[in-house]
Amino acid sequence: MSEEKIKQELEDKFSYLKDAVIIKxxxxxxxxxxxxKFNEVFVYAVKQMxxxxxxxxxxxxxGDGVFEVIYHLNREGKVLLNLSVALDKNxxxxxxxxxxxxxxxxxxxxxxDLLGIKxxxxxxxxxxxxxxxxxxxxxxxRKDWKGNSGKTPGLKGEAGVPFPGKEAQNA
Amino acid sequence: xxxxxDVRIPIxxxxxxxxxxxSFLISLRGEKITAxxxxxxxxxxxxxxxxxxRTYTQCLYLIERICGICSHSHSTCFAQAVEEVxxxxxxxxxxxxxxxxxxxxxxxxHLLWLGVAGHEIGFDTLLMYTWRDREVVMDLLxxxxxxxxxxxxxxxxxxxxxxxxKQKEEVLKAxxxxxxxxxxxxxxxxxxxxLIKRLQGVGVLxxxxxxxxxxxxxxxxxxxIERDVRKDDPYAAYAELDFKVISVNSCDVYGRTLVRLxxxxxxxxxxxxxxxxxxxxxxxxxxxxxxxxxxxxxxxEAPRGEDLHYVRSNGTExxxxxxxxxxxxxxxxxxxxxxxxxxxxxxxxxxxxxxxxFSCTDRLIAIHDAKDRGKNTVVWETIRLKGIEWYKDxxxxxxxLNKKLTKLF
Amino acid sequence: xxxxxxxxxxSRLKSPWVLHFNTGACNxxxxxxxxxxxxxxxxxxxxxxxxxxxxxxxxxxxSGPVTKQIESRxxxxxxxxxxxxxxxxxxxxxxxxGVFNGxxxxxxxxxxxxxxxxxxxxxxxxxxxxxxxxxxxxxxxEEKPREAKK
Numbered sequence: 001m002s003e004e005k006i007k008q009e010l011e012d013k014f015s016y017l018k019d020a021v022i023i024k025x026x027x028x029x030x031x032x033x034x035x036x037k038f039n040e041v042f043v044y045a046v047k048q049m050x051x052x053x054x055x056x057x058x059x060x061x062x063g064d065g066v067f068e069v070i071y072h073l074n075r076e077g078k079v080l081l082n083l084s085v086a087l088d089k090n091x092x093x094x095x096x097x098x099x100x101x102x103x104x105x106x107x108x109x110x111x112x113d114l115l116g117i118k119x120x121x122x123x124x125x126x127x128x129x130x131x132x133x134x135x136x137x138x139x140x141x142r143k144d145w146k147g148n149s150g151k152t153p154g155l156k157g158e159a160g161v162p163f164p165g166k167e168a169q170n171a
Numbered sequence: 172x173x174x175x176x177d178v179r180i181p182i183x184x185x186x187x188x189x190x191x192x193x194s195f196l197i198s199l200r201g202e203k204i205t206a207x208x209x210x211x212x213x214x215x216x217x218x219x220x221x222x223x224x225r226t227y228t229q230c231l232y233l234i235e236r237i238c239g240i241c242s243h244s245h246s247t248c249f250a251q252a253v254e255e256v257x258x259x260x261x262x263x264x265x266x267x268x269x270x271x272x273x274x275x276x277x278x279x280x281h282l283l284w285l286g287v288a289g290h291e292i293g294f295d296t297l298l299m300y301t302w303r304d305r306e307v308v309m310d311l312l313x314x315x316x317x318x319x320x321x322x323x324x325x326x327x328x329x330x331x332x333x334x335x336x337k338q339k340e341e342v343l344k345a346x347x348x349x350x351x352x353x354x355x356x357x358x359x360x361x362x363x364x365x366l367i368k369r370l371q372g373v374g375v376l377x378x379x380x381x382x383x384x385x386x387x388x389x390x391x392x393x394x395x396i397e398r399d400v401r402k403d404d405p406y407a408a409y410a411e412l413d414f415k416v417i418s419v420n421s422c423d424v425y426g427r428t429l430v431r432l433x434x435x436x437x438x439x440x441x442x443x444x445x446x447x448x449x450x451x452x453x454x455x456x457x458x459x460x461x462x463x464x465x466x467x468x469x470x471x472e473a474p475r476g477e478d479l480h481y482v483r484s485n486g487t488e489x490x491x492x493x494x495x496x497x498x499x500x501x502x503x504x505x506x507x508x509x510x511x512x513x514x515x516x517x518x519x520x521x522x523x524x525x526x527x528x529f530s531c532t533d534r535l536i537a538i539h540d541a542k543d544r545g546k547n548t549v550v551w552e553t554i555r556l557k558g559i560e561w562y563k564d565x566x567x568x569x570x571x572l573n574k575k576l577t578k579l580f
Numbered sequence: 581x582x583x584x585x586x587x588x589x590x591s592r593l594k595s596p597w598v599l600h601f602n603t604g605a606c607n608x609x610x611x612x613x614x615x616x617x618x619x620x621x622x623x624x625x626x627x628x629x630x631x632x633x634x635x636x637x638x639x640x641x642x643s644g645p646v647t648k649q650i651e652s653r654x655x656x657x658x659x660x661x662x663x664x665x666x667x668x669x670x671x672x673x674x675x676x677x678g679v680f681n682g683x684x685x686x687x688x689x690x691x692x693x694x695x696x697x698x699x700x701x702x703x704x705x706x707x708x709x710x711x712x713x714x715x716x717x718x719x720x721x722e723e724k725p726r727e728a729k730k
Contacts, residue, residue: 055479106503217686219678236703238608239606239609286618
């Protein structure tokens with residue numbers, strides 16, 4: 001299926017996608033969706049249009065209080081559909097897509113850890129990639145996060161004895 | 172599924188079978204694995220955030236060091252993404268150079284894997300043989316790029332070094348030697364009964380599971396999924412070169428071995444084609460420091476599978492967002508599936524069969540001895556304090572020793 | 581007692597057993613360490629054996645910048661090794677953080693966590709540099725066997 005046909009099918013099925021689907025080049029299509037309409041477009045792309053593989057999920061901080069989450073859907077390795085959805089920075093929340101794409105699990109955990117986006121419906125499990133004792137509320141990939149300002153867990157000396165080379169490290 | 176009565180064993184992050192830190196929690200009933208889970212993140216270094224504070228060329232050097240084994244993959248993928256955003260047309264000779272180094276890297280990575288796989292199943296001779304052969308490729312790469320690992324040959328707009336006719340002859344000679352030796356390994360894989368018995372039926376990932384869990388690279392190609400970014404989404408010079416996508420249907424570690432051996436033979440043929448067909452011309456296109464605003468997704472077939480880079484620029488000389496999805500992150504989720512109902516002894520080779528590269532995976536940044544197989548769960552801290560007390564009773568105190576050693580060195 | 585400790589010392593210096601630990605590295609230094617043990621460079625002819633557990637090892641070969649997740653593990657491994665023990669930091673990242681210096685999840689070099697006996701720079705450190713570094717460490721120990729014996 002060529003890129004033009006894919007674009008046509010999306011625009012025909014979802015009228016609100018008119019002018020929101022762009023063909024960047026051969027094998028790359030981008031589409032912008034709003035959060036409320038995201039689920040139906042995603043499910044349609046995965047189930048009816050055979051974009052069966054989810055290659056990655058990218059989360060980014062656009063600045064000006066907007067987050068964006070891009071789902072890179074892959075059709076037989078040949079065409080990539082980048083479905084992006086905008087979120088409000090003050091309350092970033094998405095629903096999990098693991099029921100359609102089980103491999104989304106680890107990408108969504110990355111969103112939670114590094115950007116603080118809440119993913120609803122995710123099964124319980126280890127966080128990734130940060131440590132368990134990473135301080136709450138510190139999301140490294142946000143634009144306004146400029147370093148740990150001494151709050152990240154340092155190396156504590158066991159039983160109160162500072163480890164050699166780290167005598168100044170706060171306990 | 173884990174049931175009560177099953178023993179939980181943590182494996183990693185330091186373990187003789189694992190070359191990199193990652194931690195697996197395995198539930199065992201006797202010798203059979205009933206459930207497993209992976210904990211990653213030990214290699215998370217904060218690269219994606221660091222990229223936002225560096226210029227594109229500085230980023231290139233950082234991205235190259237995501238992984239030492241597939242360093243060229245990451246740097247080419249990133250350079251391609253930036254060139255797509257900026258609309259820079261890379262000259263044909265540069266594309267061929269990139270492809271040449273890419274195939275040499277694939278050769279070195281697959282030979283490395285063969286050795287590591289041999290080591291994991293206890294066949295150390297294979298490790299020594301393949302790594303001795305690998306030195307041929309390393310010498311070649313050092314001659315062409317200046318370094319054995321982390322070649323630094325890419326730059327935004329092309330490559331930094333050219334190849335002359337003497338080097339071309341050396342490449343062809345080396346490929347002849349390697350092809351000879353690879354044929355020996357293929358005979359070994361097809362004919363040696365102990366190897367076949369050890370690898371066949373192990374780490375099975377069915378065709379449907381591989382599709383559902385989005386496996387990539389040789390792991391997927393061994394389960395019958397014929398997907399290769401070099402054919403599906405050609406980049407660099409692959410559109411003009413002739414090669415086959417190797418895939419088998421055996422779905423197990425033996426299949427992955429055969430796929431990688433087949434890919435080695437294809438790489439030799441590709442290198443010969445490149446040396447024959449490389450066009451004359453410049454190796455670098457001019458590019459400005461500031462990249463115009465835009466975004467691009469670039470895909471690359473690394474030796475381990477599909478590598479995906481997403482780059483967004485904002486018109487300055489530093490990128491706005493760089494996202495790297497390494498192939499091992501896509502494959503690691505199928506490891507739990509592969510380990511189901513297998514024996515503990517198969518664990519190292521199953522994990523090694525996806526050719527894990529956790530430094531590619533975590534890159535952003537429970538020493539448990541596998542021998543601690545007691546039925547009671549004792550917290551490590553208790554064991555450790557017990558050990559310290561045991562020594563203290565015998566007059567040895569670690570704290571003062573540590574201080575003395577620091578003064579010594 | 582004197583002669584036994586002399587023999588023990590001699591065997592420690594002539595045949596150091598090493599443990600290799602990757603503390604968040606990119607693997608380039610690790611494959612160079614393993615390449616140093618394979619037929620081309622062959623460290624085993626000097627008596628260097630790669631061991632699986634810290635309890636058997638004399639020398640800890642560390643590569644990579646120390647990430648936050650691996651800090652406590654590195655400390656534990658160091659404490660599990662029995663005296664006398666030496667640490668060799670291989671590669672620029674292990675010496676000082678290398679190209680990752682300043683990243684949020686990285687502390688810096690290995691000497692921020694455990695005392696280091698020898699630094700081998702390089703990105704990655706080539707097998708020749710690793711052999712050179714290990715030999716220099718052994719030579720320097722030969723000059724101070726008494727203090728190292730504790």
